[in-house]
Amino acid sequence: MKKAAVIINRKSGKKKKPPVEYGVLRALQGQGYDVEILYTDGSDAKALAMEASEYADLIVSSGGDGTIGEIIDGMVECASDASLSILPAGTVNDYTRALGLPLDMNEAIRNLSKPQETIEVDVIRFNGRHAAYLIALGDFMESFTGVSSKVKNRFGLFAYLYAGLRALFTMKNYRVTIDTAEEKVMSDSILTIVANTSSVGSFDRLLPQARVDDHQLHIINIQPSTAKEIIEIIIAAFRGRIVEHGNVHYMRTRKLMLDTDRLEVMDVDGDAESFNAMEIEVVPACVRINVPESYA
Known part of the structure; x- marks a missing residue:
């Protein structure tokens, strides 16, 4: 049986x-x-x-x-x-x-x-462990995941705009280094995401190019932004077009090194964990x- x-x-x-x-x-x-x-x-x-x-x-x-x-x-x-x-x-x-x-x-x-x-x-391997779909850095991510399904379904885009603007007054910048075979990025940031799915932070189409079986890691890094720019980024994310915004750097790769200057916590598949510099790769x-x- x-x-x-x-x-x-x-x-x-x-x-x-x-x-x-x-x-x-x-x-x-x-x-x-x-x-x-x-x-x-x-x-x-x-x-x-x-x-x-x-x-x-x-x-x-x-x-x-x-x-x-x-x-x-x-x-x-x-x-x-x-x-x-x-x-x-x-x-x-x-x-x-x-x-x-x-x-x-x-x-x-x-x-x-x-x-x-x-x-x-595919899954994501990092420092000898595995994540189903997501590693995220920065306070901005918490503003999105904190939007309940009930509130999101009732208010849609406006729920995200409110949460994102509220986070603007509390989130802190950090310096991130992203090193891939294709390019190296060193930037002040408010949000860094490494994912292999289209839906992140309850945005159904945050990364519409991503598929769970495309053998790729999809990375977005958002630099510090004004309130006006935050609104533009959230609207673009809601429409599945976040990678088109000028403050958003988008990459695809199979392997990268990731480090920051001060972060102690990261988000792994929706749960908070201690952050350490890490090598990340896709396992197809x-x-x-x-x-x-x-x-x-």
């Missing part, structure tokens, strides 16, 4: 959610899986994924982007043969957006019962993700 491990982060998201166990069990058992439910607070999701990889044909992540990142890190580290299905239980759910999957949990659970197509996705096609055929 096929085996599935469902890793549930009950702390994901900012509001209480109905339990997902019954729906997941029904969907997977209906597909012939012997199902084990595992719980995490996020800190041990990597270890759980490594343990589950020893016996599971399928791993299901029910959590946010950080939980997905931890699970993918564990799967890559142990060269897992399992495939991964995703249930969006986070606040931002960038990775789900980038895959074009529904953000509604009930629909996502129903999709587990549908015929699946497997895609091989190393995790298999299940996507319903109708969404593939």
Whole structure:
């Protein structure tokens, strides 16, 4: 019998959610899986994924982007043969957006019962670890990720404009060095992003050129900007045209060195972590993700 491990982060998201166990069990058992439910607070999701990889044909992540990142890190580290299905239980759910999957949990659970197509996705390796899709530096990023889905859906662009302008009065510049085979950049900055997905910071089309399987790292670096320029950048980001702004430097590469003069914290897949100078590279096609055929 096929085996599935469902890793549930009950702390994901900012509001209480109905339990997902019954729906997941029904969907997977209906597909012939012997199902084990595992719980995490996020800190041990990597270890759980490594343990589950020893016996599971399928791993299901029910959590946010950080939980997905931890699970993918564990799967890559142990060269897992399992495939991964995703249930969006986070606040931002960038990775789900980038895959074009529904953000509604009930629909996502129903999709587990549908015929699946497997895609091989890239991951980001940095200093011996792996991220699913994102490494970001700077206070500006926090202003975007802090916009809740409810507020975003109600106010759209204006919610981002408000958050970005509010951040303008508190964020601090830093000096960044980005060294790739193609070019070297040394610049004062307010935001640096290394990603392999189109959706970042809940902007669905921040990097519309990026795909989870294009074997590229997509980098944007934003230099210090005035209030007028911040408004222009946010509008451009909302329209999927941020790389066209004069204060935004855009690069594509497979490998880079990244360092700053003063930052102590960075954002990895939506979670804050300690920053250290690092070598970053794309690892092509190393995790298999299940996507319903109708969404593939």
